[in-house]
Amino acid sequence: RKAGGMPKRSKKGEDGDGAAPKSRREDSALYEDPPVREETAEGRPYNLKVTSWNVDGIRAWVKKGGLKWIEAEAPDVLCLQETKCGAEGLPAELNQLQLLPHKFWGSAVGRPGYSGVGLLSRTEPLRVTHGIGIDEHDAEGRVLTAEFPSFYIVSAYVPNSGRGLNRLPYRQRWDRAFRDFLLALDTQKPVVLCGDLNVAHQEIDLKNPKSNRRSAGFTQEERDGFGALLDAGFLDSFRVLYPTVPHAYTFWTYMGAARERNVGWRLDYFLLSGRLRGALCDSKIRSAAMGSDHCPITLYLALEA
Amino acid sequence: RKAGGMPKRSKKGEDGDGAAPKSRREDSALYEDPPVREETAEGRPYNLKVTSWNVDGIRAWVKKGGLKWIEAEAPDVLCLQETKCGAEGLPAELNQLQLLPHKFWGSAVGRPGYSGVGLLSRTEPLRVTHGIGIDEHDAEGRVLTAEFPSFYIVSAYVPNSGRGLNRLPYRQRWDRAFRDFLLALDTQKPVVLCGDLNVAHQEIDLKNPKSNRRSAGFTQEERDGFGALLDAGFLDSFRVLYPTVPHAYTFWTYMGAARERNVGWRLDYFLLSGRLRGALCDSKIRSAAMGSDHCPITLYLALEA
């Protein structure tokens, strides 16, 4: 296997956003993802494309055509969260996804239908590990880590703090342990963290910051947990590229027609080891893709040869 | 109020079976209900029409158009079983059923979504009672009794003996107590018992008698319970009129496409006090009506003035 990036492949169907964006009021509540930048600032083309999607139940998501969207997007690596399904109950249609032949699954033990993550790859990883190495955190199928020759990819579904924040103390323990886990990986190879981090970092990252100060996903505790990842050197790839773009969300509750009104939250991220800054081409929010209460996000990296 | 029968009303839409039945092999697994006989053997026209239907969840049944079928059938009294709904959660569409303005509901206490019966009437009953007067049996919302000037109508959902027959002992206690209840009513006025009695009486009353000898609904114990009602003088109105007609069922499990293959059971009955024999015009099985795993049945009586 080559060092850096992935073996070359034919490029096709990675973007359907050819039409020019219609002009809109600056304060529009809607958001249109700009066309993909396929090269770095220095002009190097991307050679790794990663998609992450909280599918909110992989069985329902497959029925709603999620796999067809993935085939058109054609990422090199696909990270899934909230599969809500053990490896046994997975839909057979997944076998027909020949684009991503190497498939790995994690699920909660003794809790069918809860949590669960997936990591699918075009090329075979050197190895794949489950969890973060701490029993308290590894029974819920929340983390898969794939090691490739020159980087790690982590698919993560961070615990929700729950109604009434009853699980916020646990979430704080998680945040600390997960950060330690990521930093340990980072001492070996650069890390691409993908997934539903279950936090909106700043006010710009959700529609209603004021009324959600004590809601799961926007407490100071959770925001500080995210901040600590950035302080430790990780980059929020979307905000690095679009530091002031508002209304860019990846989750909308099913309640109250929130999605059509774009009353959303940015909960899904690609966080990168700082030394991947120069490899970053683009970090996209695919808000038109339906099938879950989250939309997919896609990362384009130009890794060194 | 008049004694005997109900006040006259305009006749309309009570039957859509105008076409002549197609000829079929004698041993056909299918069943076609013959046209309604609207008069007694002596030529007296019916003046009471009662429909009974185990709706298997009234909320889903209403969504599937159950009420439209009822409006076309236009009975004087409608008995419903397995509403699976307390009086609070009933669909609003029921209010628009002006055909049957007097509505009564029974539901299980402390067990939302379980059991439940309804009794709806065109004319106002003298009174309506819940249950059969025994605490052990009256917590599950299984019986409503409406008293009219010259008869009682009972809407009943008899307890299922359960997988593994684990509730058969309870069922036997129920059968005894329910029989006593009906016989006590019968000493006052003739009784029309409608509902899901959760037993196929004889081999002719289900598709697969051999393999169901120890299945809930066809154990000797349950069949004997039914037999005891007949011994006590009640009439199985359908079998009185059609003593040897096979393949006449009112329930088909949702599993294995049982309904389209007519792999069914006759579990829903109109049982009549013996002295109503002369009033019996017809007892129909409306197997074309969809919306539940049971179909409705309709009784036509010509009560004395």
Place this chain on the structure above:
DNA sequence: CTTTGCAAG
């Protein structure tokens, strides 16, 4: 196979 209610998000 389908309806419920429930936990979870």
Place this chain on the structure above:
DNA sequence: CTTGTAAAG
């Protein structure tokens, strides 16, 4: 509002 589950039929 939607996904799972379980109990019940």
